[in-house]
Amino acid sequence: MNKRAVFKSRWLPILFALPQLLLIFFFFYWPATSVLTWAFSLEPAFGGAGDRLFVGWDNFREVFADREYWQSVTLSLVFAFTATALSMFIAFVLAICVDRQLKGSGLFRFFYIWPYAIAAPAVGLAFRFIFAPESGLIAIVNTWSPDLWNPAKFGSHAMILVIICFAWKWIGYNFIFMTAGLQSIPRSLIEASSMDGSGPVRRAIDLQIPLLAPTLFFLLVLNLTESFVGPDTYGIVDLTTEGGPNGATNVMVYRIVSEAFQGLNYSGAASQSLILIGLIMVFTFIQFRFVERRVHYK
Amino acid sequence: MAEINIRNVRKSYGRTQILHGVDLDFKSGEFVVILGPSGCGKSTLLRMIAGLEEISSGEISIDGTIVNNLEPRDRGCSMVFQNYALYPHMNVAANIGYALKVAGVPRAERDRRITETARIVGLEEMLDRKPAQLSGGQRQRVAMGRAIIREPKVFLFDEPLSNLDAKLRVQMRVEIRRLHKRLSATSVFVTHDQVEAMTLADKLIVMNKGHVEQVGTPLEIYHRPRTRFVGTFIGSPAMNFFDSTIAPSGNFVLLDGIQIAIDSALGRDNADSTVSVGIRPEHCRLVKAGTANSVPATVDFVEELGSGRNVHVDIDGTIFAVSGDEGQLFETGATVGLQLPSEHIHLFSRDTGLRLDDAPVLKHNTNQSTVAA
Numbered sequence: 001m002n003k004r005a006v007f008k009s010r011w012l013p014i015l016f017a018l019p020q021l022l023l024i025f026f027f028f029y030w031p032a033t034s035v036l037t038w039a040f041s042l043e044p045a046f047g048g049a050g051d052r053l054f055v056g057w058d059n060f061r062e063v064f065a066d067r068e069y070w071q072s073v074t075l076s077l078v079f080a081f082t083a084t085a086l087s088m089f090i091a092f093v094l095a096i097c098v099d100r101q102l103k104g105s106g107l108f109r110f111f112y113i114w115p116y117a118i119a120a121p122a123v124g125l126a127f128r129f130i131f132a133p134e135s136g137l138i139a140i141v142n143t144w145s146p147d148l149w150n151p152a153k154f155g156s157h158a159m160i161l162v163i164i165c166f167a168w169k170w171i172g173y174n175f176i177f178m179t180a181g182l183q184s185i186p187r188s189l190i191e192a193s194s195m196d197g198s199g200p201v202r203r204a205i206d207l208q209i210p211l212l213a214p215t216l217f218f219l220l221v222l223n224l225t226e227s228f229v230g231p232d233t234y235g236i237v238d239l240t241t242e243g244g245p246n247g248a249t250n251v252m253v254y255r256i257v258s259e260a261f262q263g264l265n266y267s268g269a270a271s272q273s274l275i276l277i278g279l280i281m282v283f284t285f286i287q288f289r290f291v292e293r294r295v296h297y298k
Numbered sequence: 299m300a301e302i303n304i305r306n307v308r309k310s311y312g313r314t315q316i317l318h319g320v321d322l323d324f325k326s327g328e329f330v331v332i333l334g335p336s337g338c339g340k341s342t343l344l345r346m347i348a349g350l351e352e353i354s355s356g357e358i359s360i361d362g363t364i365v366n367n368l369e370p371r372d373r374g375c376s377m378v379f380q381n382y383a384l385y386p387h388m389n390v391a392a393n394i395g396y397a398l399k400v401a402g403v404p405r406a407e408r409d410r411r412i413t414e415t416a417r418i419v420g421l422e423e424m425l426d427r428k429p430a431q432l433s434g435g436q437r438q439r440v441a442m443g444r445a446i447i448r449e450p451k452v453f454l455f456d457e458p459l460s461n462l463d464a465k466l467r468v469q470m471r472v473e474i475r476r477l478h479k480r481l482s483a484t485s486v487f488v489t490h491d492q493v494e495a496m497t498l499a500d501k502l503i504v505m506n507k508g509h510v511e512q513v514g515t516p517l518e519i520y521h522r523p524r525t526r527f528v529g530t531f532i533g534s535p536a537m538n539f540f541d542s543t544i545a546p547s548g549n550f551v552l553l554d555g556i557q558i559a560i561d562s563a564l565g566r567d568n569a570d571s572t573v574s575v576g577i578r579p580e581h582c583r584l585v586k587a588g589t590a591n592s593v594p595a596t597v598d599f600v601e602e603l604g605s606g607r608n609v610h611v612d613i614d615g616t617i618f619a620v621s622g623d624e625g626q627l628f629e630t631g632a633t634v635g636l637q638l639p640s641e642h643i644h645l646f647s648r649d650t651g652l653r654l655d656d657a658p659v660l661k662h663n664t665n666q667s668t669v670a671a
Contacts, residue, residue, distance in 0.1 A: 186381070186383065188379045188380075188381055188383035189383050189385065191348075191350050191377075191383065192377070192379060192383035192384075192385075192444075193385070193396070194349075194369070194370045194371065195348060195350075195370050195371065195375070195376055195377050196371070196376075196396050196397040196400055196448075197371035197397055197400045197401055197448075198371075198400045199371075202400060206385075206396070206400075207385060210387045211386070211387060
């Protein structure tokens with residue numbers, strides 16, 4: 001029998017729920033409805049004083065017609081997939097090393113987790129200094145040959161820089177989950193495979209990856225979503241490249257925010273957000289539908 | 299087929315020493331069973347042979363090659379684990395054939411050997427199933443198949459039957475023995491079950507607390523336990539023990555007034571000393587109270603086994619187990635006489651626990667190894 005607390009008064013329960021309701025209202029429902037209305041209306045040129053003009057799908061047509069928008073979508077896809085692959089791969093290698101209990105693995109496990117605790121803008125700032133072409137640690141490569149590394153000049157370098165920042169931060173997060181996953185694989189399985197003659201790489205491919213599949217799938221969804229729309233991506237881009245040079249790192253999240261709050265094009269930004277949300281839904285659907293099927297849950 | 303030689307092998311984790319210098323030799327094709335209570339170091343020893351556990355000091359050689367620094371895969375051993383350690387995401391065929399796949403054996407050859415192995419372990423019908431869809435006994439067979447297919451020089455079994463129910467265990471025991479006959483690879487089998495040990499072993503090794511207590515054939519160990527521990531550990535119900543003093547004449551063990559003749563030389567050598575006397579329940583006899591050469595005892599309780607019974611009798615607070623008396627019925631609380639035939643008496647030193655008349659056994663066994671200090 002579960003005991004139920006019965007409130008005699010009608011107002012008391014509402015009062016208790018109020019803080020949470022207010023939070024949800026102000027930070028979710030209100031912005032969400034604003035985005036919806038903005039996406040389908042035209043913001044008056046000089047602020048929100050006048051009546052909004054309902055324009056139907058015009059904002060979307062405009063966005064889709066913009067060549068720069070499509071460039072941004074491509075950049076986002078490149079960024080999301082590369083950053084996810086890089087951070088998951090490195091995290092996996094590190095987790096395998098820690099799981100093998102090589103010398104000092106306890107200490108390294110501790111350090112590997114740290115990056116995740118650092119806020120993305122801080123990561124961005126740190127990497128901006130490390131990768132500054134003229135004065136950072138990386139500057140030495142430019143003494144070998146000028147402009148070997150210059151993210152302020154070359155779009156590809158800038159993209160590499162943001163990808164490295166994102167991957168670096170997310171390695172820690174992926175690492176925690178992968179280490180936990182690897183440790184839940186019975187040791188005797190690993191021993192059996194080593195009796196069967198497989199070395200560490202073979203074992204990782206034949207045993208650990210398949211057995212870790214549920215964890216890897218979860219991380220894949222999370223990493224892709226986060227790199228596609230996450231605040232981390234925005235923070236890193238904002239503090240390292242500001243979308244540049246020449247829009248080479250102007251990924252969708254960054255474009256939306258800068259268009260809304262610097263370009264003050266609320267309508268365009270709102271419709272882009274809706275498109276982004278739609279894209280994420282499609283992505284997640286695809287992942288669950290087609291990737292998850294190949295995943296073994298024990 | 300390979301010989302295994304273990305020379306002064308020690309194992310310690312930090313300061314705790316698990317194995318205190320073990321010396322053993324296994325002949326080619328022998329079925330060796332290592333028996334001992336949990337925590338005696340038997341599994342550790344097995345895992346050291348396999349290469350899953352580092353050797354702290356000493357040497358293990360297989361077929362004359364010192365394997366201390368060889369990877370498990372280079373030692374030519376295969377192992378059956380206690381929990382089978384099957385790969386849960388692979389079907390039976392893939393589980394059995396994994397070693398060959400890793401070794402790069404071509405597909406056709408691999409399939410042929412998988413089918414053959416599956417036939418040997420009786421799994422032809424199950425090749426497509428995943429381990430989760432198999433019963434305990436079938437999983438056990440997969441684990442055996444996986445060990446056989448590599449045609450190893452040495453088979454290692456780490457308590458492989460302990461997760462099976464009693465009936466299946468007996469059946470698998472017979473199959474393992476049959477398999478050994480067929481493949482005749484050197485086999486090392488670790489168990490804490492004395493029945494498994496007695497029935498499977500060519501050579502039985504009893505271990506306790508990181509020491510080898512005795513090495514011998516099952517019958518040697520049953521009839522002439524070298525230490526008190528071995529006496530207690532082998533046999534069910536356990537051997538009865540009581541402390542006693544050898545009479546000044548050197549000929550008798552005294553128990554509550556009655557004297558039992560013992561080997562005269564042995565008695566003379568140990569005259570006046572206190573010894574630990576052991577006798578197996580199956581060698582004790584219950585007779586009518588007052589019979590000559592019997593000790594009066596009270597029946598404490600009776601365990602019926604169907605094929606016989608274990609009668610526990612009380613002599614001045616010491617409980618004796620007596621088993622297998624033909625058809626005799628004993629009421630709880632009845633007074634009976636207990637006879638302890640002298641030819642079945644085992645004498646152990648009270649201090650060291652060593653058998654007093656061990657010398658002939660040792661001579662007899664010189665080619666087999668014995669305990670290290």
